[in-house]
Amino acid sequence: MTLFELQAKIKSASDKMRADDNTKNALKYLEQLTWLLFLKVLDSMEETKEMVARIDGATYRPLIAGKYRWKTWARNNKLTGDELIEFVTDDLLPYLRGLRGSARAERIAAIFGEIRTVMKSGYSLKEVIAIVDSIDFHALNNHHAMSVIYESLLAQTADAGWSGEFYTPRPVVESMVRIIDPTLGERIYDPCCGSAGFLVASAEHVASATKTVEDKERFNSATFFGQESGEIAALVGTMNLILHGVEDPQVVRRNTLEQDTRNVNPSDQFDVILTNPPFGGTENPQVQQNFPSRSAATELLFLQHCMAKLRDGGRAAIVLPDGILYRTETAFSTVRRRLLNEFNVTAIVRLPTGVFPTAADTRTNLIFFSKAGRTQTIRYYQVPNPPGKRSYSKTNPLPVEVLTGAERWVVHGVADEYSWEVDYDTIIDNGYDLDIPWPNAAFSSDAASAGARIEELRNRLATLTELTDALAKAHESLESYPLGENIKIGDWAVEAGARAGSRTPDRYVGVSNEGGLTPFKGTPAKDTSRYRELRPGDFVYNPMRVNVGSIALCRREEEAGWVSPDYVVFRLAEGAPFSDEYLLMYLKSEQGKAEIVRESRGAVRRRLYFDGVRKINVPVPGDTESWSALIASFAAVRRHLRELPATALTTLAAFEAAAFSPRGAVTDTPAEVMV
Template sequence: MITGAIKNKVDKIWTDIWAGGITNPLTVIEQLTYLMFIRSLDEKELENEAFENLTGQPVEKIFPQSEQGQAMRWSRFQERDPREMFDVLSRRVFPAIKQMRGGKLPELDADGNIIEPDDGAFDEKSTDVTAFSRYMEDAMFLIPTPQVLQKIVTGLEDLYEHDLAGLDMQGDLYEYMLSKLSTAGQNGQFRTPKHIREMMVELVPPTPDDKICDPACGTAGFLVSAAESVRRRFESTMTPEQWKHFAGEMFTGFDTDRTMLRISAMNLMLHSITHPEIDYKDSVSKQNNIAGQFDVVLANPPFKGTVDAESIHDNLKAVTNTKKTELLFLALFLRLLKKGGRCACIVPDGVLFGSSKAHQAIRRELVENHQLQAVISMPSGVFKPYAGVSTAVLVFTKTGAGGTENVWFYDMKADGFSLDDKRSETQENDIPDIIERFRHLDKEAGRQRTEQSFLVPKEEIAGNNYDLSINKYKKVEYVPVEYPSTAEIMADLHELELEITEGLAELEEML
């Protein structure tokens, strides 16, 4: 979470952009994201150079080694005259990032013009072109003047140098900027908090050989968290083949917003995923025929709204005949997964207890035909300030042959942050307990329904129309409270009345 001081600096940059004539908040976010990405490329290059100097092993460079190529680096142009900096960014750097391939910027000629590669020069990295470059084709550099650009660059440099070291910059800064959008939370354009993403990754921990998908990827937060988990646990043991898999086909994301796709591609590239499968696709429509391809699905799909019934894929309607996106996405997750594939996803509470045929059908599918493992109920403040909806995390494995014996329920009461709009850090945090208990479900068998977590047999759930709301099964202990008798209360009232009368008499004497 970013502090008030950082927010003030971001607000100052935002005001400078608005004063320059860019008044659409989403355009502001896009332009800032481009500059953040350009700076991060230089940071990554500095890391490459430091590693090369330390080990003596050559590292593939991002920037061309020519004088013109090195002039495109943030550290080289940020101190230049505003007009020179504006010229470098608008005429060289921005066009160059639109043509990145294989995580490298294209070569420039002596005049600073991009040298077009020979046909077939990037055949080996052709997936890079589709994953990144095609979503930059319609990107535009819209910062209007050298003076406005200088203010933005100076402001961002101050943020990076003094305030944002070690933070999840791409996500946290983007999350705060989205709070300025009037549509935040209505179109699904807000991040799942990083600590919630990391919890969900821990519940279905990916391996270096897995293929991971988020069919409503937004800014690719889940894919980044999954990548960080794999690196943290397997970095020292991964084979060259696994690293090649990690850099590309391991990660797949779909979205219907080209702005989000651009941000996703940039975010993933900064995490060493140079050619992910990031595609423009309406995941629940007939244009998406992908099935049985992924080992892990992690997602927070759109909750609100419905889709055109004619465009919905028939095999999703066969599972749950509805236009509600939250139900259709659950059916989609099952279709996308291989047998044995795992999913952790966020759903609104209505999915857990909704009484319509479509609601009951998808819950029955999970319980009877696959292995539903966990329902983690989260407090309504988790997504504030963007939304106050109550949600839960579902964890299940695709089997196609049942396997649900007991479903584990957990009542999360705290996630390490206050549940108001400020979301300040607190000591109360159930997430470590959730992860620990989920990894040792054999120890949960003896827990009572009055405790924070417990197991419920499949038969009991089936007998309740597959209701998955924790309140359906949780028992509340009522502690008897003894109140004074009526006679005692009346005696106390009379005593008070006498005290008041005596007090009034004393006041009258004083007058």
């Protein structure tokens, strides 16, 4: 039986239940069908265990006995109509609720303790049971049949309140699990587990390590943890894990976001987190109070939850939409700064559109991070589009082998043309913007890549529109960026820039009027002893042109060097009431330039000496977090604006090349651009 045939049967059973008075409501018939499927699958598993035991000359005692076994009551043609309803309501369900004797039995009892839905018509129920019984689970090659069923049911109940939920394709789940590589003895957690796809895949990944009785006990009850707010989803997830050999899965039904993440006990943290949270949902202000950075966006709240729940040394993999990477609202910017500075973001795998068929236009990423120091270098990987197409789809799903390159790069550092690296300093320079596109896209010129380039250009324009809208909102609510009293820079400015003396400068640096550091293009003086050393964290400016923006901040080692002996170099002392970036932004503003002019001296050509810098008045930021986010948003917009012309031109070039290429031909990426 194929999965498509399985889905067709589920659809047929659903149609019959919708006609019944007790199960017209989508959530009601979903519950009814779920527990029927569970009993059918459980009985199929019991039959397999009985057969194996007979081959081994042993005896297996089924968990569900006698007349309560599926194969006994469900296939009894005489049991129908009111008699069937009476048996299910007054006999079968009470028996299942009373199961005892093992963790597995008690977990099943707990599941059926929540079951209340039974169809009104015993004849209709008999038809549904016959459809379910016709499903041969032994013949299903896919081990995630319950997840596929769940996806099919979700598609039918799209208008029944299942906002933001969608099925994670098996290749994505299994690839994330292989990259994270959970092991027995670790606590594995999914805060929005749905049908428990990540936990099931993790169980299959570690199952072979269970060698002893203690291992099996740990596997059954102390390894897999999940939370899920949906009643039916939690039911399906628990059943799914039990059907995959986890006898006592720790799946709890609750709204994860209602838990306070600001002070999590280490005993409530986990070694491994794997999840795909709901996108695009919103939470009320009361729930937002549970997080350090408040936002209505559910994806941002779930990311903060995962950060809080990750144990020291632990690792996480999470599916997130593109907006997480670049949105400049204070909450988004602050969370990205925390993620990069308090965690080690090791990789970002960028997925093409259509990977999630129920959210076809959503651009998504797999983000991998660990709680082991701050980020150093991020390995990026662009999963390619399907050959000749712009995106994947329900009829053309993502195949398993497409993620192999990403796994080799993320785990082993084996590069190919779709991989690249970005260092921490570059990301900081870009205002903590993680939305970094595949650099090699510009070198492909076949018809398929032209379509991808057009899509990238469209995405970049959409991103710029979003960033501009965020700036417009910030402009409309300037009260969110309060300013305190004006203070003189005074002792917060410390003169820097030691003279070269006998040292020989190895790199000369200049300052452009736009405020950036550039390699010095002229010829240095013969006597270099008075040149000044520029180090990361130093400000440097041309005393006679600082009033037009000739001032810069050295942010990293690659920008360091030696500057003209006439330039002024200083840095902020530790504990200054404003950051380097804030001061640079102010000194380049019209208000800052006016202060510079006021403190400049000279009859012919006015100059700003270091003593003048110390007299400049600077407004103290009233909310450093919101100001940091605003400054980062400016940096993000500047980066996207810088890259937009190149993206547009390479898109047109790719389109032109495709237009003159033989139709259907594919041009290989030049070897010299391979990573």
